[in-house]
Amino acid sequence: MSLRIVVCVKYVPDATGDRHFAEDLTVDRDDVDGLLSELDEYAVEQALQIKEAADDDAEITVLTVGPEDANDALRKALSMGADKGVHVEDDDLHGTDALGTSLVLAKAIEKTGYDLVVCGMASTDGTMGVLPALLAERLGVPQVTQLSEVSVEGGTVKGRRDGDTATEQLEASLPAVVSVTDQSGEARYPSFKGIMAAKKKPVESLDLDDLDIEADEVGLEGAWTKVDEAAERPARTAGTIVKDEGEGGKQLAEFLAGQKFI
Amino acid sequence: MAEVLVYVDHVDGAVRKPTLELLTLARRIGEPVAVHLGPGADTAATTLAEHGAVKVLTADAPEFADYLVAPKVDALQAAYEAVSPAAVLLPSSTEGKEIGARLAVRIGSGIITDAVDLEAGDEGPVATQSVFAASYTTKSRITKGTPVITVKPNSAAPEAAPAAGTVEQLAVTVAESSKGTKVVSRTPRESTGRPDLTEAAIVVSGGRGVNGAENFPVIEALADSLGAAVGASRAAVDAGWYPHTNQVGQTGKSVSPQLYIAAGISGAIQHRAGMQTSKTIVAINKDAEAPIFDLVDYGVVGDLFEVVPALTDEVKARKG
Ligand SMILES: Cc1cc2nc3c(=O)[nH]c(=O)nc-3n(C[C@H](O)[C@H](O)[C@H](O)COP(=O)(O)OP(=O)(O)OC[C@H]3O[C@@H](n4cnc5c(N)ncnc54)[C@H](O)[C@@H]3O)c2cc1C
Numbered sequence: 001m002s003l004r005i006v007v008c009v010k011y012v013p014d015a016t017g018d019r020h021f022a023e024d025l026t027v028d029r030d031d032v033d034g035l036l037s038e039l040d041e042y043a044v045e046q047a048l049q050i051k052e053a054a055d056d057d058a059e060i061t062v063l064t065v066g067p068e069d070a071n072d073a074l075r076k077a078l079s080m081g082a083d084k085g086v087h088v089e090d091d092d093l094h095g096t097d098a099l100g101t102s103l104v105l106a107k108a109i110e111k112t113g114y115d116l117v118v119c120g121m122a123s124t125d126g127t128m129g130v131l132p133a134l135l136a137e138r139l140g141v142p143q144v145t146q147l148s149e150v151s152v153e154g155g156t157v158k159g160r161r162d163g164d165t166a167t168e169q170l171e172a173s174l175p176a177v178v179s180v181t182d183q184s185g186e187a188r189y190p191s192f193k194g195i196m197a198a199k200k201k202p203v204e205s206l207d208l209d210d211l212d213i214e215a216d217e218v219g220l221e222g223a224w225t226k227v228d229e230a231a232e233r234p235a236r237t238a239g240t241i242v243k244d245e246g247e248g249g250k251q252l253a254e255f256l257a258g259q260k261f262i
Numbered sequence: 263m264a265e266v267l268v269y270v271d272h273v274d275g276a277v278r279k280p281t282l283e284l285l286t287l288a289r290r291i292g293e294p295v296a297v298h299l300g301p302g303a304d305t306a307a308t309t310l311a312e313h314g315a316v317k318v319l320t321a322d323a324p325e326f327a328d329y330l331v332a333p334k335v336d337a338l339q340a341a342y343e344a345v346s347p348a349a350v351l352l353p354s355s356t357e358g359k360e361i362g363a364r365l366a367v368r369i370g371s372g373i374i375t376d377a378v379d380l381e382a383g384d385e386g387p388v389a390t391q392s393v394f395a396a397s398y399t400t401k402s403r404i405t406k407g408t409p410v411i412t413v414k415p416n417s418a419a420p421e422a423a424p425a426a427g428t429v430e431q432l433a434v435t436v437a438e439s440s441k442g443t444k445v446v447s448r449t450p451r452e453s454t455g456r457p458d459l460t461e462a463a464i465v466v467s468g469g470r471g472v473n474g475a476e477n478f479p480v481i482e483a484l485a486d487s488l489g490a491a492v493g494a495s496r497a498a499v500d501a502g503w504y505p506h507t508n509q510v511g512q513t514g515k516s517v518s519p520q521l522y523i524a525a526g527i528s529g530a531i532q533h534r535a536g537m538q539t540s541k542t543i544v545a546i547n548k549d550a551e552a553p554i555f556d557l558v559d560y561g562v563v564g565d566l567f568e569v570v571p572a573l574t575d576e577v578k579a580r581k582g
């Protein structure tokens with residue numbers, strides 16, 4: 001029996017670009033180039049390693065909820081080695097919040113069929129890090145999240161969670177939702193062969209109708225949170241910069257003393 | 263006055279500072295009712311009462327430690343049902359966010375994470391967030407259900423505001439379905455004796471410029487002279503020079519101290535994301551073009567191996 005893995009990947013504005021808000025206070029996606037969230041590459045990598053450890057007796061579906069361009073994120077994941085893609089795209093999704101996104105992802109995951117859902121630790125734009133917990137709650141399966149190490153043996157997923165106060169070894173039966181951190185191991189680069197093969201891999205497109213979701217359950221109107229204001233943070237006023245000519249440490253101490261830190 | 267649930271982050275009853283900040287913020291919207299899960303409620307109650315908790319709801323069950331997150335969601339939901347609060351506040355830790363998120367789904371409410379400030383508003387609490395690597399500040403509110411909000415450390419100064427802090431037992435039934443993820447073992451992290459990174463008033467961080475684990479004592483010595491916590495960039499962590507728990511930035515800790523000192527750190531966007539809201543920023547870097555200098559209140563262009571030890575000596579001398 002083959003292991004069905006669904007990896008949730010998000011298409012995000014490049015963090016090194018100049019990110020802005022659009023007029024309706026949603027993330028402006030036109031201004032800055034988009035890409036597969038770097039933190040989701042770790043999720044794809046761990047899914048691939050789980051598949052390899054299962055002697056390839058697994059199928060990896062990469063799933064994204066996002067605009068047309070989000071297809072790029074799926075292609076990148078497919079070129080790394082995932083088997084097929086699912087793209088949920090619908091004009092009514094514009095402005096969906098985390099709860100709404102989790103609803104859409106949960107329905108799409110159920111429709112696809114799964115034993116294991118793998119997520120990244122957080123999206124690089126929203127940085128909430130709550131989607132995996134939301135998915136576990138909605139799907140009614142165990143959450144095994146923020147793992148720096150993960151493996152699947154038989155019907156059990158095991159992992160290590162490096163928390164603030166302790167390191168925990170976790171274990172759950174499948175089906176389950178896991179998320180992996182950027183400590184889980186470098187993601188592979190797509191090979192030329194992988195990039196060519198990805199072009200031929202199937203990507204299924206779904207809309208809200210296909211998932212039996214009403215338009216008013218998602219989108220800006222359906223969102224349960226509202227951004228009222230977004231202001232660019234004023235640039236920090238230029239500070240004093242000195243070149244160390246042997247007195248740098250002293251000068252710095254003088255400054256810190258002036259600010260009452262010493 | 264409406265009650266506001268505050269989820270208590272503690273270690274065996276020793277309440278962590280972010281929880282006291284939550285109590286201070288909660289008093290702006292209503293009367294704080296603390297929810298304390300696990301051992302040590304009596305010890306915790308004293309501190310919680312001093313900071314404004316009118317009530318402390320407590321429950322202890324082995325499931326809280328034996329399974330991940332979900333049993334605590336069951337307990338917080340029981341508290342929610344017992345109190346019908348105006349809002350639920352949790353610390354923005356990994357666990358706080360996960361508990362808050364799952365509670366939000368269960369009670370049909372919206373959630374805001376990583377607030378850095380909170381005020382009462384006509385239409386419910388207004389949360390300030392710092393987004394896009396702290397380049398934007400937003401104000402948001404929740405439009406459906408009972409607002410669930412997680413708040414970052416250092417978002418408010420804890421204020422003393424003595425209240426009753428009456429301890430009440432909370433009846434909690436942990437659902438079978440909440441026992442899905444077993445915590446097979448737990449190894450507590452060893453204390454370094456230095457202040458906690460996210461709570462510290464001063465943080466001294468080292469980056470790739472520190473050039474080796476064997477050189478990190480240079481950073482630690484400065485930190486110790488100032489009573490500071492030690493941080494590191496991801497480059498230093500990935501190189502294995504310093505533990506990941508000390509990483510500052512997007513995928514590490516987010517810090518907002520009174521003073522942040524960056525030594526041998528270039529100031530990449532992902533690093534800035536975790537420290538840009540610090541009150542005073544100081545950098546030491548040998549490259550005058552390093553982007554970190556765009557952020558600083560005071561910067562020294564120079565070799566950290568010259569400047570940092572000299573600064574440490576000077577601090578020690580001045581402190582006597
Ligand atoms: C998804 C993602 C998440 C990330 N998350 C984080 C994160 O959480 N935290 C983080 O820090 N980074 C993070 N990064 C990495 C980030 O992009 C940078 O690569 C990293 O911050 C660089 O660390 P650094 O400044 O120490 O190293 P470098 O960029 O190499 O800078 C080293 C600096 O040290 C200076 N230097 C060298 N020698 C000396 C000397 N003797 N004296 C003085 N100065 C000297 C150099 O001039 C240089 O400016 C993330 C990246 C990605 C893609």
Ligand SMILES: Nc1ncnc2c1ncn2[C@@H]1O[C@H](COP(=O)(O)O)[C@@H](O)[C@H]1O
Binds near residue numbers: 039065101119126128
């Ligand atoms: N729109 C989306 N489509 C697919 N996966 C997503 C989406 N948003 C978030 N995720 C997944 O959820 C994780 C956590 O995201 P977040 O809670 O938004 O920080 C990400 O690393 C992804 O794995």
